[in-house]
Amino acid sequence: MTAGASPADTGDGETGGTREARRLRRELARADLAAVPAARRELRALLRHWDRPDRSDIAELLTSELVTNALVHTDDDAVLTAVVSPRGLRVEVRDFMTRGPLMRTPTPDEDTGGRGLVLVRSLADAWGVRAHAVGKSVWFELGSAAA
Template identity: 75%
Template structure:
């Protein structure tokens, strides 16, 4: 990972994690989880933090294996909740699909995000897109 800023606090009391993830470097997945865990140490309930780690892993993995480009992870935690965004530099939108038994463990990432996040979506950029999710700070 080339650049990282962790725990930066803004005027509203929000803390932010920002990491650039190297192309196809799947070591970034556990490193992103660890950094997010540190950021969320005093946020929400434990169940929400675990969900956030799982969903972040899914978005980071998808960006790294489906784009063959770098990606940027941004997580912002505030009194209102958590927003995690993974930006990549490929315009192709991810497809939400229901996996079947023959898919093994593949194809479930966005289904998990849709099922567990309070909100999620895809936002187009001039170059690429961001896939994001939000969790409120309440009970898991």
């Protein structure tokens, strides 16, 4: 399996193996914010294989937030992994810092920063943080079934 992938990312038996999972893996250089729009473009290409075009904008937004967080709030490279399977979409961004993400509650008078994980929590069907021996992955899922 690639970095950040989990057993749930593979195709399920319901399709008899005829629809396999499609994957995106992109290495993200430390502090390279130009990688954010590039990651969105690559995700958009992957999402052409997803049966939920109505949720593609949400997927792109949440991916942008996770990639931006990893590049702004860590001092190392990161890895973006996205998988489209019959079960839905799973996106993970792995960084190599042990410090966990902080969920902030922004106030109305603050600028637009600090809302990334609030958006992920609000819009994803599931999300979380998984610790690794070195670093962590922040992930979200959007299911194939209508939300």
